[in-house]
Amino acid sequence: MAEQRRGILFVLSGPSGAGKGTVCKALMQRVQNLCLSISVTTRAPRAGEQHGVNYFFQTREQFDQMAARGELLEWAEVYGNCYGTPRSFVEEKLAAGLDVILEIDIQGAMQVKQSYPNGVFIFLIPPSATELEARIRGRGTETPESFRQRFGAAREELAMMRSYDYVVVNDVVERACSRIEAVITAEHCSVERNLFLLNEW
Amino acid sequence: MAEQRRGILFVLSGPSGAGKGTVCKALMQRVQNLCLSISVTTRAPRAGEQHGVNYFFQTREQFDQMAARGELLEWAEVYGNCYGTPRSFVEEKLAAGLDVILEIDIQGAMQVKQSYPNGVFIFLIPPSATELEARIRGRGTETPESFRQRFGAAREELAMMRSYDYVVVNDVVERACSRIEAVITAEHCSVERNLFLLNEW
Numbered sequence: 001m002a003e004q005r006r007g008i009l010f011v012l013s014g015p016s017g018a019g020k021g022t023v024c025k026a027l028m029q030r031v032q033n034l035c036l037s038i039s040v041t042t043r044a045p046r047a048g049e050q051h052g053v054n055y056f057f058q059t060r061e062q063f064d065q066m067a068a069r070g071e072l073l074e075w076a077e078v079y080g081n082c083y084g085t086p087r088s089f090v091e092e093k094l095a096a097g098l099d100v101i102l103e104i105d106i107q108g109a110m111q112v113k114q115s116y117p118n119g120v121f122i123f124l125i126p127p128s129a130t131e132l133e134a135r136i137r138g139r140g141t142e143t144p145e146s147f148r149q150r151f152g153a154a155r156e157e158l159a160m161m162r163s164y165d166y167v168v169v170n171d172v173v174e175r176a177c178s179r180i181e182a183v184i185t186a187e188h189c190s191v192e193r194n195l196f197l198l199n200e201w
Numbered sequence: 202m203a204e205q206r207r208g209i210l211f212v213l214s215g216p217s218g219a220g221k222g223t224v225c226k227a228l229m230q231r232v233q234n235l236c237l238s239i240s241v242t243t244r245a246p247r248a249g250e251q252h253g254v255n256y257f258f259q260t261r262e263q264f265d266q267m268a269a270r271g272e273l274l275e276w277a278e279v280y281g282n283c284y285g286t287p288r289s290f291v292e293e294k295l296a297a298g299l300d301v302i303l304e305i306d307i308q309g310a311m312q313v314k315q316s317y318p319n320g321v322f323i324f325l326i327p328p329s330a331t332e333l334e335a336r337i338r339g340r341g342t343e344t345p346e347s348f349r350q351r352f353g354a355a356r357e358e359l360a361m362m363r364s365y366d367y368v369v370v371n372d373v374v375e376r377a378c379s380r381i382e383a384v385i386t387a388e389h390c391s392v393e394r395n396l397f398l399l400n401e402w
Contacts, residue, residue: 195363
């Protein structure tokens, strides 16, 4: 084909306790042509973290400027540190024909949807409320009060499913990965992404 | 979950020479929980063909009655014989939670779409015009005139792609099957087919 085909933006998101990080890591090892977005952050690098590999480390001033110039697809402040998704990184990879995946929370996903309505939004959920409860308790860092908050928040977040394209149950990491891999393959076959074929015949 | 989930109707269709039959046969051997629709026909059984396995064999009168009563999702007359897709067979399998696949031509697919707008319509195409030409010539049964007709018709049919959900290039049968398998998995993950999850939490 004459033109370089653009990659597809996939957003993996979901309620707290769904296992986004684990699934995303496993996915990166399985799927070719898929590129994980590198976030910008104002927090200090931890031991072994490299600029441009784990994060793009920036000062708060630099970060605020990027946000003000619309250079971040989404961003949030968490415990005093800022995290965001750089638009240029995502755009360059997509233009080069690579798929890009963002692993972000629900609020971030909704921000990205405004810039990339053609992105593919995947909602990862735990297999059941019982399992979610076990996962949150399993962290061992929750007081009864903070548990109630997290659990209640996760249940409320579930209703956000309606704003997504796909919902993937994370029962077993490998199975969740297979489903997401299928979504990636299927989206590449969607008619609207292949209309250029009509000009090639 | 309390309720039995309905299966999904998949329609595999495409221009003449795309290889629908071969791909469909390979798919049936690979995909579980997928049921091939059995057509009704007025043509006489060939050696080894069984009623209810290869076809439902009916008289022309019976066939016309089925069509008149709306019991066929689509039908067509080809060289004096009638072929159609029985609604009841498809409905029973879907209600039992099985996916059903129809392998039909484009006109049939467009008829089915009227009854099942929520079906998943997959358009299978040869990898290129050159390859299509080779496949049609390869049958060895074409005169120059009939070749021009078939080839011209196939190119026109390509524009029907816009009425489908997915387009799958049949470059290698196994690869085409993998793509269709991915479409099946992805469709089972679509949010609109999983809204019942919101009631289970």
